[in-house]
Every structure is written in C-alpha cells, then in structure tokens.
Amino acid sequence: MDMQIYAHRGSSGSFAEHTRAAYLQALADGADGVECDLHLTADGHLVLLHDDAVDRTSDGSGAVADKSLAELRGLDFCGWKGAAIPAAYGTPSEQLLTLDGLLDILAAAGRPVGLAIEFKFGAGFEARLVDATLECLGRRGWHAADSMAGNVDVSFMSFHPDAVNYLAERVPAGRLCQLLEEVNPGEPDVGGAAGAMFMRQSGSEALLDDGVAHLAGPGVDYLRANPGNASRWLAAGRTLRVWTVDTAQELQLCRDAGVAELTTNWPAQLRALMAELPGAS
Numbered sequence: 001m002d003m004q005i006y007a008h009r010g011s012s013g014s015f016a017e018h019t020r021a022a023y024l025q026a027l028a029d030g031a032d033g034v035e036c037d038l039h040l041t042a043d044g045h046l047v048l049l050h051d052d053a054v055d056r057t058s059d060g061s062g063a064v065a066d067k068s069l070a071e072l073r074g075l076d077f078c079g080w081k082g083a084a085i086p087a088a089y090g091t092p093s094e095q096l097l098t099l100d101g102l103l104d105i106l107a108a109a110g111r112p113v114g115l116a117i118e119f120k121f122g123a124g125f126e127a128r129l130v131d132a133t134l135e136c137l138g139r140r141g142w143h144a145a146d147s148m149a150g151n152v153d154v155s156f157m158s159f160h161p162d163a164v165n166y167l168a169e170r171v172p173a174g175r176l177c178q179l180l181e182e183v184n185p186g187e188p189d190v191g192g193a194a195g196a197m198f199m200r201q202s203g204s205e206a207l208l209d210d211g212v213a214h215l216a217g218p219g220v221d222y223l224r225a226n227p228g229n230a231s232r233w234l235a236a237g238r239t240l241r242v243w244t245v246d247t248a249q250e251l252q253l254c255r256d257a258g259v260a261e262l263t264t265n266w267p268a269q270l271r272a273l274m275a276e277l278p279g280a281s
Helices: 020-028 069-073 099-107 127-139 161-168 193-209 220-225 227-235 248-257 267-276
Strands: 004-008 033-040 046-048 113-119 152-158 176-180 215-218 239-242 261-264
Touching (some): 020 033, 020 099, 033 099, 046 099, 099 152, 127 161, 161 193, 261 267
Parallel strands (some): 004 033, 033 113, 152 176
16 A cells, blocks of 8 residues: 655654744655644744744744744754755755745645644643634635645644544644554553543544544554554544654554555655565565
C-alpha cells in the first residue's frame, strides 16, 4: 500500500523546525504534506511555533502570547540548529512563519499538498486559537465542506478531546485527527498530571470509536503498545496517521499495521526507506 508522508514541522531533521527553510525543504523532499503547530501572538497573529515559550527554539525568552509579531521577527529562530540556510530559502530574519506565510509557500508548490494543523493547549481548551485559524483559512478560500484552500488539503489535529469535539462542529470528520500518545498510569504522578492525562486519553479513544474523528493519530509508541486499538479503528474505516516515524523499524511497524499516513522529521530519507521495503513498487 502507498503511505503518504507528512513533514513534521517541515523537514525538521535538516533545518530548524517550523522555519521557512524547513518547509521549502519538505516540498523539495517530495513530502505529500506538512505538519505545523500554531500559537497566537499578543497582537493576534498566528505563528508557527511548537512551544508556549520561545526559549528552546530562539535566542530570546518568554511566552509567545506575551510578544508581538514584530518582537518575534526580531529573534533568531534558526541559529540553534547550526544548519546553514541556502540563499534560496531566505535570510535568518525571514525564517519565522505565520500561517499565512506557510499557506503562501504551499500555494506556490504547483501540486496538491496536505497541511496538518495541530492545536496544543494547556490545562484547558480555549476556542479562540481554533476560531482565529478557521478565520485565516477562510480568507484564503478554505471551505469546510471539502476542507480545501486551493491546492492545500487541510486537516486539524489535537491531543485535547475538547478541541476535537469543538472542531467536529466545524469541519468534516474525515479531516479531523485525534492524536494519541502512550500513557503509563503506573508512573509517578506529579500533581495529578499523569492521572489527568490518562483520563483524557480515554476520552480521546472514545472519539475515534464513536466516529467523531476519522483520523487516528497515535505516536509510534502508542501504536506498538496498542495494536488492538489500531486494528479496531482500521476495521471501522478510520485512517491511521502515525507520528514520528524516522527509522526503518518504525516504518515496517506502520506498514504492518495498515498505516496510511506517516509524519516524519526526514521526508526524503523515509521515502528512500519505503522504496526498500519488501514488496515495494
């Protein structure tokens, strides 16, 4: 079977995650789609960043939500990676992307491209991030009926079941992905966090069982530990989208499980590994 490849935060193995260079490289690598995380700035812009704070991936510090877009553009989001950026991929000051900036890149790809947008939340779900994203997409010609914005096929993902339920009222179930990660309830529970995560995971699995979301998004560890869940969802017509698949062993696990979509840091390398699988065409 053919498996689609989504570039995790762009080709983040090659260039700093979520940067212009990473997404341009993902397209050059032949990725079928790309994945991103979104945050709102203090002045209401949607920026591509994974963490709540900028400390890990820039030369600055502090919460994304406390900074304006102009302040964020003044930070270096690529130096930490140590990868030289080709001139064609822009200057260091051009690496921070807004959602509009990413959509511009994908629109210029000249071919169909998938875009998987992940919404992350803290202790509680807040609808304004989702609302701002749907408004932005709407301005780009996105329609909920087919979840297309020109050549870009948009899907939405979250670990948070409240976010998935909220999205289910606005987007087709076939473009909605419930993310899952392996949770060990026996691990030390600091402040009740592990217990809360375990309970939330149960709710997430139920949304896939009930068909609220038709894309099942388990991590590799979850897939390995819960093959029965994956088989049940596959039999019920769900599509499996697994993250983050970077090795030949993980790729083989996914093919054996009937996975249709793979998220990886290394799209070109994973494509080469797929060609080496027994029976590959």
